[in-house]
Amino acid sequence: MKTVFFDLDGxxxxxxxxxxxxxxxxxxxxxxxxxxxxxxEQALSDQPAEG
Incomplete structure (x- = not known):
């Protein structure tokens, strides 16, 4: 079995x-x-934008 793992959210x-x-x-x-x-960086983050 081959597995590909993506961790784009860090x-x-x-x-x-x-x-x-x-x-x-x-x-x-x-x-x-x-x-x-x-x-x-904000687009890749799960944190809401400030301001």
Whole structure:
């Protein structure tokens, strides 16, 4: 039996930095400017936005 395990919510390990780096790289490779701190960490979090 082969199993693939995804932990995108960070329960087992903090995966947000790798996801953010991948998204940032992809968007920049497509020729778009992208600020890696432009809310993507909040989008990956289960915490409600402040403000």
């Amino acid at each position: 329960t087992v390990l903090h995966s947000a930095p790798g996801i953010i780096q991948s998204v940032t790289h992809t968007i920049r490779q497509l020729g778009h400017a992208f600020d890696r701190h432009a809310g993507i």
